[in-house]
Amino acid sequence: MKRGPADRCNILIVDDMEENLIAFEAVLGPLHQHLVRARSGEEALKAMLRQEFAVVLLDVRMPGMDGFETAANIKRLDQTKDVPIILVTGSEAGAGYAYRGYAVGAADFITKPIDPWVLRTKVNVFLDLHRKKRQLAMHAAAGDAERLGEITERLAQIELLLRNRPGPEAGELADRIAEVERAVESLQQAPPAQRSS
Known part of the structure; x- marks a missing residue:
């Protein structure tokens, strides 16, 4: 179902690899939301201060500020602390990654290679929550x-x-x-x- 501009939410996709950003856009395209790219943790933080996001997909392994550090910084800011973060990890990630991710405030995890249906389902849950929160505020x-x-x-x-x-x-x-x-x-x-x- 295609949504009108008023129903569209912003989704932030953070990954340093172009091919991963393209893959996320292909998987999330059917949701008909506004997808915003960031190639680093620093870019992600700047984007989050400029606009409101329903959910953030955040790669854990990035040069410079990694996903954990980026998530911690997002959660420290009053303006962005309530935005849900889905951390994206490689298949080699163990229980330590999950513990560390939840400790910095991640709401969920998804492992590469990504199952498109699982990713869309998880993102849709956060989109629905965001819309409901917006309706309550109105x-x-x-x-x-x-x-x-x-x-x-x-x-x-x-x-x-x-x-x-x-x-x-x-x-x-x-x-x-x-x-x-x-x-x-x-x-x-x-x-x-x-x-x-």
């Missing part, structure tokens, strides 16, 4: 806007009641409530990211 933002609207309405009613009462204290209180009302209205107009910070 619903939460919509719920926030609704609640802010209700608060504004109640404040307006209180302000009206106070303005109709005699005495200087009621007027001062009404002015303060009007200030709070304006603050809540400005919160309603702010993007969701600014609202939560």
